[in-house]
Amino acid sequence: MFSATLSMAFGQSRFDTLTRALQRVYQSDSLPGLSVVLVNGKTIIYQHSFGYANIEQQIKYSTRSIQTIGSVSKTFAAIALMKAVELGYFDLDTDINTILPFKVVNPNAPTSRITVRQLANHTSGIVDNPSIFYDTYQFDTTLAGYSPMAYANLKRLGFNQQVSDRSLARFMYDYLNEKGQYYSKQNFGLDAAGRSSSYSNIGSALAAYLVEIKSGMSYADFTRQYIFRPLRMRQTSWFLDAKRLTRYARPYDDNFSVLPFYHLITYPDGGLRTNTSDLGKYLIALLKGYEGGEKLLKRSSYSAMFTPQFAKESPPKGIRLTTRNKGIFWNLYVNGTIGHDGDDPGVSSFLFFNPRTGLGGVFLSNKYVADKKSITDLLMQFISTR
Numbered sequence: 001m002f003s004a005t006l007s008m009a010f011g012q013s014r015f016d017t018l019t020r021a022l023q024r025v026y027q028s029d030s031l032p033g034l035s036v037v038l039v040n041g042k043t044i045i046y047q048h049s050f051g052y053a054n055i056e057q058q059i060k061y062s063t064r065s066i067q068t069i070g071s072v073s074k075t076f077a078a079i080a081l082m083k084a085v086e087l088g089y090f091d092l093d094t095d096i097n098t099i100l101p102f103k104v105v106n107p108n109a110p111t112s113r114i115t116v117r118q119l120a121n122h123t124s125g126i127v128d129n130p131s132i133f134y135d136t137y138q139f140d141t142t143l144a145g146y147s148p149m150a151y152a153n154l155k156r157l158g159f160n161q162q163v164s165d166r167s168l169a170r171f172m173y174d175y176l177n178e179k180g181q182y183y184s185k186q187n188f189g190l191d192a193a194g195r196s197s198s199y200s201n202i203g204s205a206l207a208a209y210l211v212e213i214k215s216g217m218s219y220a221d222f223t224r225q226y227i228f229r230p231l232r233m234r235q236t237s238w239f240l241d242a243k244r245l246t247r248y249a250r251p252y253d254d255n256f257s258v259l260p261f262y263h264l265i266t267y268p269d270g271g272l273r274t275n276t277s278d279l280g281k282y283l284i285a286l287l288k289g290y291e292g293g294e295k296l297l298k299r300s301s302y303s304a305m306f307t308p309q310f311a312k313e314s315p316p317k318g319i320r321l322t323t324r325n326k327g328i329f330w331n332l333y334v335n336g337t338i339g340h341d342g343d344d345p346g347v348s349s350f351l352f353f354n355p356r357t358g359l360g361g362v363f364l365s366n367k368y369v370a371d372k373k374s375i376t377d378l379l380m381q382f383i384s385t386r
Contacts (some may be wrong), residue, residue, distance in 0.1 A: 014382070033052050038285075038359065053249035054249070055295050065366075067275070069342075070342025081210075094116050098346045106126075119206055120204075122199050123195070123198075125198075127189050128200055134160070147253075147258050169206060178204075193359065196318045197247035197315075197326075204268065235278050236273065237274075240274065253367070259346045262305060279351060283353055290353075306330060322334070335355050347367075350376055354384060358386075359386065
């Protein structure tokens with residue numbers, strides 16, 4: 001009894017220390033809102049939120065505040081791809097042109113063959129052309145009030161919404177097929193697939209589109225059926241819902257000016273809307289899956305998803321393996337942690353777990369944080385010891 005009580009007291013002391021440290025970071029980084037959840041393989045062991053989801057209405061940020069999570073969304077694409085492999089739709093080394101209803105050819109390497117795996121480890125040769133990609137963000141200026149000056153600053157950065165809103169399928173054709181409206185040689189890298197690494201949001205969304213084609217349902221419906229429902233992630237969805245507006249955290253810029261809500265045409269690469277409460281459930285499932293649990297995927301699928309993609313002796317150009325390798329979308333850090341970060345206008349996030357300790361965590365903030373190191377170092381340190 002004494003040892004158990006002492007252990008609980010020590011644990012609470014660690015949590016109190018963490019809360020104080022996060023409070024300092026929240027203040028020094030001038031964040032509007034911040035939420036942190038830590039889990040083990042069974043339950044949430046720590047949760048704390050700071051600041052506001054909506055400064056104007058003085059709505060506190062909480063573990064149930066919903067916001068987009070940027071590229072952490074790609075970890076769900078990893079699960080979806082591996083589920084598609086289990087369902088027999090394709091395998092990781094399938095040529096994407098055997099799946100797509102149109103041809104994708106890199107004009108700079110026309111004989112190159114692009115595989116599903118190369119989309120998932122960012123070596124496909126499909127790149128984010130900044131003259132097009134930033135314009136795929138679709139801002140809703142009628143849904144809620146916003147700062148015109150903050151929106152004007154976004155436009156100066158290239159978010160001009162010059163690409164008309166359309167389906168994921170239509171945009172993929174328009175961007176990647178030589179007859180498409182937004183096709184350009186600048187949509188592709190100079191090297192053949194597999195030869196160089198270039199982080200590609202559009203390549204990631206294309207992987208999700210392959211799941212749509214083979215499943216006969218939208219990617220949103222596929223992830224709802226195979227991920228969100230099994231995990232009871234009831235606050236998680238891909239698209240804005242005006243009826244739930246009060247539950248959304250407003251996105252802010254560095255000056256605490258509110259940005260308009262927006263959605264992404266290439267939504268699988270960064271458009272998921274969720275909160276730390278639901279992401280805690282997701283993390284617990286990942287920890288269980290790594291240890292052999294099969295709630296979402298088979299053991300072999302988890303193994304394939306977390307297998308390093310690049311040999312240390314011959315990595316593709318453009319990637320250094322001194323800090324991390326790649327799994328299927330996941331980052332495999334040299335300290336043993338597995339995770340992914342996310343950034344977008346008014347959004348920063350990081351989700352991660354340590355298989356050795358069986359602990360994981362996530363943070364969300366409703367502001368873009370250029371340097372997340374002050375937060376991630378705290379949380380990484382915490383989950384590295386039990």
